[in-house]
Every structure is written in structure tokens, then in C-alpha cells.
Amino acid sequence: MDKKMKETILNPIFKGNPITVLVLGICSSLAVTVTMKGALVMALSVMVVTGISSLILSCLRKTIPGRVRIIVQLVVVAMMVILVDQILKSFEVTFPIDKQLSVYISLIITNCIVMGRIEAFALANKPIPSLLDGLANGAGYGMILLIVAFFRELLGSGTLFGIDILNRFGYVANNLVILPPFALILLGCIVWVQRSIQKDLQEK
Amino acid sequence: MNTNSNLYTVIYTSVVVVIVAGVLAFVSQSLKDRQEANEKAETISQMLTAGGFGTKSDFQAMGNAKVLETYASEISEAFTVNTEGQKVGDLDLASCQVFSPKQLKAQNYNIRDGKAFAIPVFVFKNGITVVPVYGAGLWGPVWGYIAFNNDGVSIHGAYFDHESETAGLGARIKDDPSFQAEFTDELADFSSANVFDIVKGGAPKDENGKSVIDNQIDAISGATMTSRGLDAAIDTWLGAYSAYFLSTKGQGNDSNAEKED
Numbered sequence: 001m002d003k004k005m006k007e008t009i010l011n012p013i014f015k016g017n018p019i020t021v022l023v024l025g026i027c028s029s030l031a032v033t034v035t036m037k038g039a040l041v042m043a044l045s046v047m048v049v050t051g052i053s054s055l056i057l058s059c060l061r062k063t064i065p066g067r068v069r070i071i072v073q074l075v076v077v078a079m080m081v082i083l084v085d086q087i088l089k090s091f092e093v094t095f096p097i098d099k100q101l102s103v104y105i106s107l108i109i110t111n112c113i114v115m116g117r118i119e120a121f122a123l124a125n126k127p128i129p130s131l132l133d134g135l136a137n138g139a140g141y142g143m144i145l146l147i148v149a150f151f152r153e154l155l156g157s158g159t160l161f162g163i164d165i166l167n168r169f170g171y172v173a174n175n176l177v178i179l180p181p182f183a184l185i186l187l188g189c190i191v192w193v194q195r196s197i198q199k200d201l202q203e204k
Numbered sequence: 205m206n207t208n209s210n211l212y213t214v215i216y217t218s219v220v221v222v223i224v225a226g227v228l229a230f231v232s233q234s235l236k237d238r239q240e241a242n243e244k245a246e247t248i249s250q251m252l253t254a255g256g257f258g259t260k261s262d263f264q265a266m267g268n269a270k271v272l273e274t275y276a277s278e279i280s281e282a283f284t285v286n287t288e289g290q291k292v293g294d295l296d297l298a299s300c301q302v303f304s305p306k307q308l309k310a311q312n313y314n315i316r317d318g319k320a321f322a323i324p325v326f327v328f329k330n331g332i333t334v335v336p337v338y339g340a341g342l343w344g345p346v347w348g349y350i351a352f353n354n355d356g357v358s359i360h361g362a363y364f365d366h367e368s369e370t371a372g373l374g375a376r377i378k379d380d381p382s383f384q385a386e387f388t389d390e391l392a393d394f395s396s397a398n399v400f401d402i403v404k405g406g407a408p409k410d411e412n413g414k415s416v417i418d419n420q421i422d423a424i425s426g427a428t429m430t431s432r433g434l435d436a437a438i439d440t441w442l443g444a445y446s447a448y449f450l451s452t453k454g455q456g457n458d459s460n461a462e463k464e465d
Contacts, residue, residue, distance in 0.1 A: 034371050065213040072220055079224045086231055090238040092268055095246070102368050156372075178372035 008133050012140040014198075019144040020191045021201065024112040029145055030183040032104050036161045039149035041088065041097045043142025045105060047135055049080045050114050054122040054134030056080075061123045073118050074109070081109045113137055148186045152177050241268060247302050248275045251326060251334045254349035254363040259381075272300050280329040284322035289447030292322050302326075305347050305365075308338040315444045323444060332360050333452075335445050339437025342429040344368040346377060346437060350387065356449045357394065362387040364434065374430030383424060391418035392442055394449050399442035402435040404428055 088098035156177035158166035249263035282295035314321035331354035348364030407420035423431035
């Protein structure tokens, strides 16, 4: 059991990473990775949403009528996303970041990772493993987000978490890095690195 | 139990939806005050930034309570004006009453449709007057605050915000201090329909790089639609304020003349 638990937690972070291996959640990972702060808040929000909705739906899994299963999932996920958005708007610290992320917080609901993990895992497993699976997938997504945001903020604005790193040395911010296509290029590089480490992912 | 019967399905979904609605309504109600406080402090910090009372990051660092405190200590009067530039109502200073972007949107429709409007004017103790502008950018609304010096025609500073303009392009109306700095020392032309121009391809400049035409500044490259939207917003709103500024501009000149005497 312990080994299985460990597998549940570690698999989504590297071997079965939702972005680089399953290629889910690409859209938001291009949009919210301009700054580290934004990426961090987005990563945490997605973790909370995937984790808690997996937990709730796993608790309900035996009672959900099969025909309306997707609708029930949507309702629960939508509730979690709205809750997260409302809470982010309510605190002085997170309010500006919520403003910056604007629609992408509400768009977590369309993030394939959330529904994908509920369908594939939560509806077939007990609540605790489902919670861990949700959190771990959120973390795997968040990790990629933070790696991409690290390069984009550093090269695109010369800062990290808003703190000046390169600008003091006369660095001229690269506008290409700010634009979404560069996030895709970076993602490609991450997939490349991962595939060269993890040979079994390569197609014959 | 048969979880696939119609009755079960209907009852189940109804119960789930009612519970979810209840939770959301409860959370929304209990967090409403905090959210409104945040939005109000944001609006006030944007006005103060336009007025040159500090930078946006200063205000963000100081927290909501301090922002409201700064506003309360600097504001002299806040009121609404109509088409003729006459005062029609007062905004409560003690509670730091301001116009939220939503309220600006409602007035924007009134201005656009030629209806009666009541738009806010904020006069600070140091003579700076801050007025809002509101309009449509590329993806969503853009709005902002323009601060005029005591003479009622030269611009002291400006701050703009948007809902969903493209990061790195249109979003620069908010994020790029050099764009906002262009407004400083420009003169609004309240007697023309083109009160202020944001010029694609750049405003004419002298050899020192200073804009030679008083009411023109450079648009943002790569953000033509946002720049146009903002230009229209500024023209519409400053146009709506022109009666007010034309009447107070006279007063401003008078007081200058008295000083010279």
C-alpha cells in the first residue's frame, strides 16, 4: 500500500507529468507564466481545485448516477474554482495577483487535468488516494509552470518574484520571452530534457 | 439501490446543485465586504498614482488601510458633474466614496448615448484634479485616471488599468511606467473634439525627443487596438468633462493673475 501511495504521489510529478507527458493544461501554462508570482498562485489554485474536487467526488463515487456523472463532476469542479477565485479576491496579498491572472483562474474549470484525474482516478479509488492524486497532479502541473515562469520572468522582465535580478546589470528585457510562443518553446525544451533522461518515453 | 433510475438521477442532481448553490451564495455573501474593500483601495491607489502621490508599488506595499488614510488626508473635495460641467452631487469623503469601474461603465453608456450623466471629479488639496476615463480596449474594458494640474489643462500624471489586454502588448498601458509618463506635461485641448491623441507611428517630436504637439503622445507598438480604444476612452470622457474644465480653467487663470498682482 505504501509503495502504491508513493507511486500515486511521485508519478504525476515526473514520470506521468500532466503537462510534459500527458500534454494536458497547455493553454493556461502558456498564459500565466509571465511572472513567478502569477505562476505560483495559479499552481496552488490548481492544486487545491484538483485535490479537493477529487476528494469530494471520490467520496460521492458510489452514489453518482452514471448518466450524469460528468455533469456532477463539472458542478463540483466549478464550485471549487469559484471558491478559489472568491478567496483570492478577498485578501490584500492575493488581490493584485488575482487581477493579473484575471480569466485564467475561472478557466481552471476547463483545465483537462482536473476532469481527467477525476474520471481516471477519483471515481475508481478511495478518498485519501484520490486527494493525494489530485494534489500531486496539481503539483506536477505547478512545477512545470514555475520552471517556465522562472525563465520567462528572468529573461522577459529581468526580475524574479518582482525583485530586480538582471536589470541592474543593464540587461535589456527580451520581449519575445513575454509572448506566449516562447512558453511553448520552453515547454518543448522541457519535454526534450525529460525524454532524454527518461528513455522509455521515446517512440521507437 | 438503483442509481440509474430517472427519479434517483433527478433528485440527486437537484440536491447537489442546491448544496453547491448554497455554499457559493454563503461564501460570496461573507466575502463581499472584503472584496469591495480591496477593489475600492485599488481604485483609490490608482487615482493617487495618477496624482503623483506615490508609485503603484508603494501603495501596494502599504496596504488598504494606509491607502485610504493617504487619500483622506490629501483629498479636498469630491463631487459629480453633469453635461454642463455643473456640480450635481457630492461624494462622501469620510467613507472615501469613489466610482468603481462598474459605476464608470454605467456612466460610459450615458455619455455614449447622449443621456444625462453624473461623472466624478476628485480635487486634491494641492490643487490637482483627478478624473476617470473608461472605454473598450481590445479584449475588454480599459479605464484609468488622469490628473490635471491647478490650471485645469496641463496633465500632471495618469494611470491606466484594463481587464484582459494582452500581456506585454496592450497590458503595457498599465505595466509600462514610461507610457504613463508620456502624459505628464501634455496639454488637453478641451475646445476640440480630439481632446487628446494617442498617435500610431509616434507623435511629432523635436530634436530632444519632446512631443511638439501639446495633446499628442506615442501609441504602444504592437498594441494598436488597445491604444485606439484608450484614445477613444480619453476623448469621450475628457470631452464629457470639457464643460467643467473650461469653466474652472478660467478660475485657474484668474487666481494666477491675482498672484501676479
